[in-house]
Amino acid sequence: MITFPNAKINLGLSITKKRPDGYHNLETVFYPVALEDALEIHTYSQEDKKFALYHHELEITGNPEDNLVVRAYLLLDKEYHLPPIEIHLYKHIPSGAGLGGGSADAAFMLKLLNEYYRLKLTDSQLEVYAATLGADCAFFIKNTPTFAEGIGNIFSPISLSLKGYQIAIIKPDVFVSTREAFSKIHPHHPEFPVKEVIRRPIEEWKELLINDFEASVFPQHPIIREIKEELYCQGAVYASMSGSGSSVFGLFRPECRIPDFNFKEGTFCYIGKL
Numbered sequence: 001m002i003t004f005p006n007a008k009i010n011l012g013l014s015i016t017k018k019r020p021d022g023y024h025n026l027e028t029v030f031y032p033v034a035l036e037d038a039l040e041i042h043t044y045s046q047e048d049k050k051f052a053l054y055h056h057e058l059e060i061t062g063n064p065e066d067n068l069v070v071r072a073y074l075l076l077d078k079e080y081h082l083p084p085i086e087i088h089l090y091k092h093i094p095s096g097a098g099l100g101g102g103s104a105d106a107a108f109m110l111k112l113l114n115e116y117y118r119l120k121l122t123d124s125q126l127e128v129y130a131a132t133l134g135a136d137c138a139f140f141i142k143n144t145p146t147f148a149e150g151i152g153n154i155f156s157p158i159s160l161s162l163k164g165y166q167i168a169i170i171k172p173d174v175f176v177s178t179r180e181a182f183s184k185i186h187p188h189h190p191e192f193p194v195k196e197v198i199r200r201p202i203e204e205w206k207e208l209l210i211n212d213f214e215a216s217v218f219p220q221h222p223i224i225r226e227i228k229e230e231l232y233c234q235g236a237v238y239a240s241m242s243g244s245g246s247s248v249f250g251l252f253r254p255e256c257r258i259p260d261f262n263f264k265e266g267t268f269c270y271i272g273k274l
């Protein structure tokens with residue numbers, strides 16, 4: 001059985017408070033994007049080991065047992081004693097991009113196992129499992145535009161549709177550590193709360209909708225700021241870094257002709273429709 005975990009972007013991201021447990025409270029809108037990995041599982045005939053993971057295309061660092069799809073499988077296996085499985089992960093969403101690719105893979109693995117082995121878990125139950133795998137992982141269970149607060153795990157649905165808009169996602173060949181990005185933030189409540197700005201016309205977002213990580217990440221990696229500026233030069237109605245970086249997305253009106261970008265070699269570029 002096969003499924004297609006998709007990326008997300010952050011529309012606005014305010015870091016409001018450092019918590020006693022070291023994590024931070026934040027406010028953001030997660031919006032799904034059709035940039036997809038492919039994830040396939042089969043029951044494994046060789047019963048001497050629990051799983052075999054094969055990944056294809058983009059590289060993922062780390063040991064197989066640390067891969068989030070494996071962690072998702074082992075989490076459900078602990079409760080439901082699943083058969084051994086063979087996993088094929090075709091990676092198209094760049095890692096460490098602020099696009100939530102690892103979290104999407106994990107959430108889609110939970111949904112896939114639920115269907116394949118008829119576990120009859122509800123979305124709410126799947127969200128509880130997903131939340132243990134990563135702060136933004138549970139978003140991908142329902143996978144609809146969502147306002148997130150708390151550590152990024154308390155959700156309320158929002159009615160926001162960007163249907164018809166085009167999106168460009170550009171990721172330069174630089175790595176931003178989420179943990180390090182948080183350590184450079186001075187938390188504060190925003191002048192214009194994300195939840196309110198998002199209800200305004202998209203033309204107003206450029207001045208009002210802010211990703212707090214940009215202020216700390218741009219000075220260290222000027223290339224990310226340059227990409228954002230280029231997206232505005234090319235006609236984006238709104239552009240921003242996603243999550244803690246290092247990708248930047250630009251939203252373009254349906255009728256806008258997106259040019260062929262000419263970024264440095266090693267830069268990831270995706271153009272699609274919302």
Ligand SMILES: C[C@@](CO)(OP(=O)(O)O)[C@H](O)COP(=O)(O)OP(=O)(O)OC[C@H]1O[C@@H](n2ccc(N)nc2=O)[C@H](O)[C@@H]1O
Nearest residue numbers: 022023024098099134135136151152178179182243244245
């Ligand atoms: C901050 C966001 C916004 O979208 O960044 P991106 O991952 O998308 O870039 C996400 O919520 C991230 O979610 P996720 O990537 O799952 O975070 P985790 O693995 O749980 O945490 C990585 C590290 O970031 C820090 N962290 C994470 C979330 C949070 N609310 N406060 C934190 O301080 C912690 O130091 C933690 O060890």
Ligand SMILES: Nc1ncnc2c1ncn2[C@@H]1O[C@H](COP(=O)(O)OP(=O)(O)O)[C@@H](O)[C@H]1O
Nearest residue numbers: 061067068095096097098099100101102103105
């Ligand atoms: N299935 C997976 N896909 C991508 N990264 C994974 C996966 N499993 C574990 N990881 C690890 O998670 C880290 C963060 O990846 P990812 O979630 O894609 O980035 P981000 O949180 O910036 O959106 C990577 O450095 C990688 O080592």
